[in-house]
Amino acid sequence: MQKQAIFQSKLLPYVLVAPQLAVVLIFFYWPALQAVIQSFLLQDAFGLSSNFVWFDNYIELFKDPAYFASIIRTFFFSFAIAVSSLSFALLLAVMADKPLRGSTLYRTLLIWPYAVAPPVVGVLWIFMLHPSLGVLARYLRGAGIDWNPLLNGDQAAALIILAAAWKQISYNFLFFLAGLQAIPKSVFEAAAIDGARPMRRFWTVTFPLLSPTIFFLLVVNIVYAFFDTFGIIDTMTRGGPGTSTVTLVYKVYSDGLLGGNLGSSAAQSVILMVMVIVLTGIQFRFVERKVTY
Amino acid sequence: MVEEEGFRRYVAHIILWIGIAIVAFPVYIAIVASTQDNALIANGQMSLLPGGHFFEVYYQTIFVGTSGSTREPVYNMMLNSLVMALLIAVGKIAISIISAYGIVYFRFPFRMPIFWIIFITLMLPVEVRIYPTYKIVADLHMLDSYAGLALPLIASATATLLFRQFFMTVPDELLEASRIDGAGPLRFFWDTLLPLSRTNMAALFVILFILGWNQYLWPLLITTRDDMQTIQVGIRKMITTTDALTEWPVVMATAVLAMLPPVFVVVAMQKLFVRGLVETEK
Numbered sequence: 001m002q003k004q005a006i007f008q009s010k011l012l013p014y015v016l017v018a019p020q021l022a023v024v025l026i027f028f029y030w031p032a033l034q035a036v037i038q039s040f041l042l043q044d045a046f047g048l049s050s051n052f053v054w055f056d057n058y059i060e061l062f063k064d065p066a067y068f069a070s071i072i073r074t075f076f077f078s079f080a081i082a083v084s085s086l087s088f089a090l091l092l093a094v095m096a097d098k099p100l101r102g103s104t105l106y107r108t109l110l111i112w113p114y115a116v117a118p119p120v121v122g123v124l125w126i127f128m129l130h131p132s133l134g135v136l137a138r139y140l141r142g143a144g145i146d147w148n149p150l151l152n153g154d155q156a157a158a159l160i161i162l163a164a165a166w167k168q169i170s171y172n173f174l175f176f177l178a179g180l181q182a183i184p185k186s187v188f189e190a191a192a193i194d195g196a197r198p199m200r201r202f203w204t205v206t207f208p209l210l211s212p213t214i215f216f217l218l219v220v221n222i223v224y225a226f227f228d229t230f231g232i233i234d235t236m237t238r239g240g241p242g243t244s245t246v247t248l249v250y251k252v253y254s255d256g257l258l259g260g261n262l263g264s265s266a267a268q269s270v271i272l273m274v275m276v277i278v279l280t281g282i283q284f285r286f287v288e289r290k291v292t293y
Numbered sequence: 294m295v296e297e298e299g300f301r302r303y304v305a306h307i308i309l310w311i312g313i314a315i316v317a318f319p320v321y322i323a324i325v326a327s328t329q330d331n332a333l334i335a336n337g338q339m340s341l342l343p344g345g346h347f348f349e350v351y352y353q354t355i356f357v358g359t360s361g362s363t364r365e366p367v368y369n370m371m372l373n374s375l376v377m378a379l380l381i382a383v384g385k386i387a388i389s390i391i392s393a394y395g396i397v398y399f400r401f402p403f404r405m406p407i408f409w410i411i412f413i414t415l416m417l418p419v420e421v422r423i424y425p426t427y428k429i430v431a432d433l434h435m436l437d438s439y440a441g442l443a444l445p446l447i448a449s450a451t452a453t454l455l456f457r458q459f460f461m462t463v464p465d466e467l468l469e470a471s472r473i474d475g476a477g478p479l480r481f482f483w484d485t486l487l488p489l490s491r492t493n494m495a496a497l498f499v500i501l502f503i504l505g506w507n508q509y510l511w512p513l514l515i516t517t518r519d520d521m522q523t524i525q526v527g528i529r530k531m532i533t534t535t536d537a538l539t540e541w542p543v544v545m546a547t548a549v550l551a552m553l554p555p556v557f558v559v560v561a562m563q564k565l566f567v568r569g570l571v572e573t574e575k
Contacts, residue, residue: 006400007468013396013399017392019388021407028414033425035421116507123529133335234513
């Protein structure tokens with residue numbers, strides 16, 4: 001993968017890459033390295049002194065039931081968000097892929113939540129489901145449910161998952177639609193001629209052909225649930241009640257900023273880094289080869 | 294085309310409208326709430342139809358702000374968000390396109406190591422290196438500044454890879470032709486490559502603008518002064534006070550205002566947006 005026609009210049013290429021390199025080295029590599037170093041240090045809360053403690057921060061972390069609970073919670077949230085959002089988006093995309101009048105309008109009306117910021121999503125949903133003034137909470141109480149996400153941890157978790165999945169529908173919808181439109185229509189016609197009914201056509205033809213898109217979206221959704229839900233959690237529950245909505249990223253933030261435990265926070269960052277690298281690796285290895293739009 | 298009986302078509306229409314209703318409902322509620330009386334909402338008596346306080350609430354939101362923990366008028370927050378989003382979008386495109394040009398159109402020592410150094414940055418979002426990045430920005434005295442808001446978010450390589458991929462598809466003949474015309478590297482970049490990249494730049498701009506406008510954790514950490522806070526940070530501060538004091542109509546009006554620019558960009562530039570999205574994610 002190299003250009004045949006190129007320019008000869010000794011200095012110019014360095015000048016061209018210099019700004020990017022400078023930004024990346026100062027604001028990416030230097031802090032990433034700092035996070036790794038910090039994770040081996042034990043520092044007092046005022047940052048006055050620090051000792052090199054090898055893997056103590058990590059060992060401490062893995063002995064901590066709260067951290068373990070937060071890992072489980074994050075994976076559960078990711079799974080719940082991805083599955084609910086993906087299945088609903090797939091249903092909508094399959095419908096929008098049909099030759100319907102007004103399909104462009106449908107698409108426009110479905111994609112804009114992508115542009116809504118996570119904290120705004122949080123504000124919208126907490127307002128609707130606020131125990132004392134929420135419009136939807138009124139109906140839930142009317143249905144006999146003792147709804148109070150400010151006190152009930154399970155309800156708070158459900159609220160986060162609902163809001164986070166809502167925001168992600170549009171994104172998944174777009175990619176599913178693109179994936180569906182890339183499948184040649186003749187495949188469906190052949191299946192129809194063979195006598196396959198629509199539901200059967202979906203499970204035997206569409207679904208397998210869409211599997212690279214599904215896998216790609218699964219990875220993207222997990223990364224989204226890990227990181228982009230921070231704004232939603234912070235506006236809706238601030239990790240509470242108790243620690244029932246503290247995800248891994250929220251824990252990095254709260255342990256570091258609120259708890260002043262920088263060593264532990266850094267160790268958590270490093271573990272997160274490794275997780276993201278693995279996820280990105282999977283994405284590249286499996287998806288780059290298969291997904292073609 | 295596969296047969297589609299009338300009945301199934303109706304079902305599809307109905308499912309799509311249900312989907313749209315689910316997607317639109319929270320925003321409808323926000324708009325309705327932003328036109329109503331605060332006391333009514335605080336009592337849990339909110340109506341599902343718009344109230345009569347539209348001008349009053351939006352005037353207060355935009356020019357005065359809440360009387361709670363953040364007293365900043367929302368127009369100032371929006372201005373901060375706008376500057377930040379533009380800096381991120383324009384800055385990232387600018388440094389990315391020239392570095393991609395350097396890597397694709399020149400052979401020089403350390404070309405591949407430099408490429409890999411840039412490539413690896415794809416992997417980590419700013420969230421995982423948040424404290425050390427904060428410390429560096431603080432050491433550089435860039436807290437509460439637009440540079441501090443934008444630079445760490447510019448430091449990733451998605452755009453560079455995109456431009457690199459695009460440049461690889463530009464036919465070599467173009468370069469040879471402009472060389473015959475006596476053009477040097479800078480002239481070729483400016484007169485030939487840049488005009489060809491216009492659509493890519495526009496698509497990328499749409500995505501990056503939204504990304505920048507919607508940033509939350511980073512501005513939350515590095516802005517301490519109220520007059521530097523972005524709208525995403527401001528809106529959360531509005532609901533930090535105890536519930537009784539939260540001015541919900543103002544909060545909802547702020548939410549509506551915070552949504553307007555990015556949603557407008559997505560709807561208006563739908564084609565470019567979809568294109569940019571699909572390309573960046575790959």
